Amino acid sequence: MMMMRGPLLIGVVIVMVLGLAVYMKLWTIDYQISSNETELIRRQFDLANREAMDESAEWRLKFDVAEERANKCTKELKRVKESLGDKSGASISKRLEMLQKENINLLERVETLKQELEAEKMKCSMQRV
Known part of the structure; x- marks a missing residue:
């Protein structure tokens, strides 16, 4: 019986070594992929x-x-x-006063120009007659 265990034990060891080698090979392949x-x-x-x-x-x-x-x-x-x-306040009201005075002066100027125009028209119509 001892004789049969020796080769069986050697066979088991060889299979374990081969299994370990295959496992290591698979592990290195998986590691490279990883x-x-x-x-x-x-x-x-x-x-x-x-x-x-x-x-x-x-x-x-x-x-x-x-x-x-x-x-x-x-x-x-x-x-x-x-x-x-x-x-x-004061600045705006000053500006408004100034604009109102300017507007009055311009209206007076327009009135004066209208009167001058009327006078010129009268002269022209007198000269034609």
Whole structure:
């Protein structure tokens, strides 16, 4: 019985060594595939990251342009309000008085010109007669 166990034990050891060799071979193949997948996933992540950064930069540029435009409009509005604030009250009434005086002077001038025109028309009609 001992004699039969020796070759059987050697056979089991050989089968175990062969099984271990096959397992190691399969493990290295799987590791190489996993390494390639890892590299592929890393590349895809890097590409997605770059695209996200580009899009983020694009939106940041749009935001900066809009903010600059808003600041410009705010400054212009503030300047207009300040200039109107200075002209409110007395300044506006002075300007209105000045325009009214100018309007009266122009109306008087128009009246004078109408009278001169009538006088010239009378001269012309007298000369024809």
